[in-house]
Amino acid sequence: MPLEPPPSLQPLTAVIGPLDPWLSTIRPFGTYALQGLSFWEDTLLAVDTVRGYLLQVTVTNGDTQILNAHHTADFLDATGLAVQGDKLWFTRGSSVYYCTLSDLTPQHFVTLPYQIDGVAVWQSTVYVSSQKLGYIVIFEAATARQITRFPTPGVGSEHLTVRDEELWVSDRIEQTVYCLDRGTGEIRFSVLTPFDQPTGLAFHRHPANGQDILYVAYAGEEPYIRDNPNADPSHELAIRDRTFIHPLHFHYYEDKRYALSNGYLIEMSYVEELQPLEEVHLENVEWRIALPAETNRQKVRQVEPIGVPFTEELHDGQRVAVFKFAALKPGERRLLGWKALLEVWSIKYQLAPREVENVPALSPEFQARYLVDDDELAMDKAPIRWAAQAAVGTETNLLRRVLKIRNYVYDRLSYGIKPHIDTPDVVLERGIGSCGEYVGLILALARLNGIACRTVGRYKCPPYAERQFVPLEPDFNHVWIEFYIPGFGWLPMESNPDDVVDRGPYPTRFFMGLAWYHAEMAKGVSFENVRVQGAPIGESLGVSLGDLSINHIKFKILGELAPSA
Numbered sequence: 001m002p003l004e005p006p007p008s009l010q011p012l013t014a015v016i017g018p019l020d021p022w023l024s025t026i027r028p029f030g031t032y033a034l035q036g037l038s039f040w041e042d043t044l045l046a047v048d049t050v051r052g053y054l055l056q057v058t059v060t061n062g063d064t065q066i067l068n069a070h071h072t073a074d075f076l077d078a079t080g081l082a083v084q085g086d087k088l089w090f091t092r093g094s095s096v097y098y099c100t101l102s103d104l105t106p107q108h109f110v111t112l113p114y115q116i117d118g119v120a121v122w123q124s125t126v127y128v129s130s131q132k133l134g135y136i137v138i139f140e141a142a143t144a145r146q147i148t149r150f151p152t153p154g155v156g157s158e159h160l161t162v163r164d165e166e167l168w169v170s171d172r173i174e175q176t177v178y179c180l181d182r183g184t185g186e187i188r189f190s191v192l193t194p195f196d197q198p199t200g201l202a203f204h205r206h207p208a209n210g211q212d213i214l215y216v217a218y219a220g221e222e223p224y225i226r227d228n229p230n231a232d233p234s235h236e237l238a239i240r241d242r243t244f245i246h247p248l249h250f251h252y253y254e255d256k257r258y259a260l261s262n263g264y265l266i267e268m269s270y271v272e273e274l275q276p277l278e279e280v281h282l283e284n285v286e287w288r289i290a291l292p293a294e295t296n297r298q299k300v301r302q303v304e305p306i307g308v309p310f311t312e313e314l315h316d317g318q319r320v321a322v323f324k325f326a327a328l329k330p331g332e333r334r335l336l337g338w339k340a341l342l343e344v345w346s347i348k349y350q351l352a353p354r355e356v357e358n359v360p361a362l363s364p365e366f367q368a369r370y371l372v373d374d375d376e377l378a379m380d381k382a383p384i385r386w387a388a389q390a391a392v393g394t395e396t397n398l399l400r401r402v403l404k405i406r407n408y409v410y411d412r413l414s415y416g417i418k419p420h421i422d423t424p425d426v427v428l429e430r431g432i433g434s435c436g437e438y439v440g441l442i443l444a445l446a447r448l449n450g451i452a453c454r455t456v457g458r459y460k461c462p463p464y465a466e467r468q469f470v471p472l473e474p475d476f477n478h479v480w481i482e483f484y485i486p487g488f489g490w491l492p493m494e495s496n497p498d499d500v501v502d503r504g505p506y507p508t509r510f511f512m513g514l515a516w517y518h519a520e521m522a523k524g525v526s527f528e529n530v531r532v533q534g535a536p537i538g539e540s541l542g543v544s545l546g547d548l549s550i551n552h553i554k555f556k557i558l559g560e561l562a563p564s565a
Contacts, residue, residue, distance in 0.1 A: 021061065022060065022206055022208075023213070023247050025244055025246045026057060026059060026246070027244045028046070028243075029064040030064060031064070031243050032051060033048060033219040033243050034049075034055075034244075035200055035217070036079055036080045036090065036091075036217075037200030037201055037215060040101065042204075042207070043057060044056070044202065044215065045057075045067075045088070046245070047078045047079070047090065049077055051072065052073060052078070053066045054067045054068040054071075054104070067101075074104070074106050075090065077093065078092045079091050079118065080117060080119035080159055080200075081119070083101075084121040087101075087121075088100070088104070089121055089126065090119065091119050093115065094111055094112050094113065094115055095108060095110065095116065096108075096116060110144045112133060114130050114133045116128055116130050117130060118158050118159035118160040118169075118200075119160060122182070125147070126138070127162065127167060129159070129160055129169070131157045131158065134151060135151055136149060136150055136167070136185065137149040153171070153180065153185075154171030154508075155171070155173055155506070156172040156173025156174055156507070157172045157173075158172070159198075159199060159200045160201075163212070164182075165183070166179050166180065166182055168180070170193070170200065171198070173501075173509075174508070174509045175193050175195075175196050175509050176198075176348070176507075177190065177191050177198065177216065177250075179252075188252075189348070190259065190348050191250040191260075191348055192346035192347075192348055192515055193216055194246070194248075194262035194465050194515075194516055195218045196463075198216050198218055199217050199219045199243075201215065214250070216248045217245045219242070220241075221241060222239070222240060222242045224237075224239075225237065225238075249560075249562035250262075251564065256296070257351060257488075258349045259347070259348050260297060260345040260346065260563040261345065262345070263343055263344060263346070263561035263562070263563065264343075264516055264561060265342070265557070265558040265559045266461060266555055267339065267555070268292065268459075268554070269340075269552075269553070269554045270289060270337045270459075271306050271337030271552045272287075272289070272335070272337055272550070273333075273334075273335055273552060274328065274332065275333065275548075275550055276547060276548050277548075278543070278547070279330035280548075281327070281328070281329055281330055282327065282532050284327075284532065284534070285324065285325040285326075285531070285532055287323040287325070287530050288320050288529050288530070289320070289323075289338065289527070289528045290318060290319070290521045290522040290526070290527045291320060291338060292319075292520065292521045293318060293520045293523055295520050297344065297345045297516075297520075298342060298519075299342065299343040300341070301340075301341040302340070303319075303321075303338055303339070303341075306337040306339055307334060307335030307337060310322055310323045310336075316523075316525055318523055318525045323336045344518070345516055345561070345563065346513070347513060349512040349513065351488070351491070351512060356397065356488075357397060359487050359488070360486040361486065362450065363486070370447065370454060373447070375455075377423070377444040377447070379444050379447060379448055381423075381424075381425040383425050384425050384441075384445070387428060387445055388448035390408070391404055391405045391408035391409075391449075401451065402451060405442060405449070407504060409441050409445070410498070410506055411503060413427065413428075413431060413432065413437075413438060413496075413499070414431060414432050414433075415438075415499060416432040416433065416434065417476070418433075418434055418437070421434070421437055421440065424441040427440065427441055435476075435478055435480070435495045435496050436479050438496040439479050442481055451483055452483065454482055454484075455480075455481065456480060456492070456520060456522065457480060457527070458521050459474050459477055460517050461517040461519060462555065463517045464557075465557060465560070467557065468557045468558065469556065469557070469558065471554045472556065473553060473554055473555070474553055478495075480492060480494045480510075480518075482523070490523075492510070492513065492514045498510050530545050
């Protein structure tokens with residue numbers, strides 16, 4: 001089933017702002033690392049695992065009270081939290097405890113062989129998650145008898161909450177919230193969170209409109225510049241705790257097989273400053289720069305030129321800005337580029353291996369275009385051909401083959417920045433690669449296995465959603481991959497960001513998914529090129545595009561968006 005155009009998204013009036021206090025970020029006072037989350041009437045309960053505080057937080061103004069003023073030692077290092085009626089359940093170490101909200105003396109419920117992370121309670125049933133065990137275990141509340149268990153959906157520490165027939169799971173490493181069938185553990189869909197390291201989740205009904213709001217807690221550390229008057233220079237790099245609670249907006253488009261979550265209205269600009277390393281005279285110049293793409297997770301509201309006007313061309317369905325100059329003379333300085341207003345969302349596709357068992361054959365056109373070595377991929381070199389066979393083994397399912405290739409590359413590479421891109425055979429032998437080199441190796445192995453794939457990108461907005469209306473500049477460009485499933489369409493896969501665990505298991509947050517901060521452009525076409533008198537600049541002058549100009553990339557986050565239902 002081919003991909004549809006992007007769904008109708010809400011207009012600018014749907015930007016989530018501070019007007020509705022139920023939809024604002026909650027920053028409890030005096031907290032260091034929130035773990036677990038649950039509602040007690042209209043207030044949030046959470047545990048500060050560092051201090052052992054059981055906190056009661058007013059959603060609308062962040063007012064914070066410590067409920068266990070005389071029992072903090074009992075909640076020190078606690079993680080999971082759940083409330084049913086007047087009974088409070090929490091996890092600490094490898095055990096689950098319960099108590100009443102009027103008497104916070106813990107009573108032991110059950111102990112597992114490994115660390116327990118999350119707990120949820122639904123009527124007479126208790127759900128317990130353990131990353132080390134790798135399972136969500138279900139107990140009978142009255143007797144602590146184990147009823148059943150099913151595998152955890154991700155690879156990190158997970159927290160739980162229940163809504164009707166659904167079990168919701170947040171995964172700290174996966175940066176993902178899963179919606180599971182409460183009885184079977186089958187994943188119905190999953191969504192990416194807008195911030196990293198989620199540590200708890202809870203639903204509550206909006207008192208005005210009756211809609212459910214999913215609140216997610218986050219806890220981690222962040223670097224900042226500290227002004228130390230006793231040091232010279234006085235500014236120094238320091239680390240501080242970061243913890244808060246934020247609504248997770250999402251919608252699952254079941255017929256299109258993907259879910260969108262928290263989006264942002266972003267202004268992105270790309271500008272080239274003409275400043276040649278050597279002064280050259282150029283005549284009949286055409287300078288092309290790809291524009292942002294329209295996708296299921298990205299909508300272009302408007303584009304305008306910066307510096308020099310441009311015309312537009314379509315290359316394989318991709319919009320490209322064309323700047324034309326009759327001549328560029330030595331010593332001439334110009335700015336040329338574009339500014340775009342984008343709606344960007346996190347997206348997660350929902351496809352299981354069993355659904356791609358009998359996909360159609362790849363068309364001859366796609367074979368000729370996406371199974372060839374068109375970018376120095378070293379597909380004829382023996383080490384790459386051997387690696388292509390070793391990566392997939394006897395696997396025949398397309399989705400599993402792509403994932404096995406990704407994991408094979410992750411097993412053999414570590415991330416590192418180099419000033420230039422080496423061919424995949426060199427990268428494989430070296431064992432260190434940039435995002436572009438990860439992409440090159442994955443492309444080579446996938447194409448040798450008959451999987452159509454292509455490089456996409458080009459930049460990521462710095463992922464600081466709370467820093468709005470200020471310029472944000474990325475430190476590097478970035479590329480990733482799209483692979484093709486005949487009969488369905490192109491699916492995204494990040495190059496290296498999921499390579500976070502030595503030898504695995506690796507998260508799959510960006511396998512068939514992208515975060516809101518990815519800016520998509522140049523799908524199947526060159527992002528930028530210059531032609532002089534009809535010939536590529538390297539052929540006509542012996543100089544590269546990088547010898548002619550310096551690029552400037554800026555992002556500005558203008559507001560938060562909720563997916564349209």
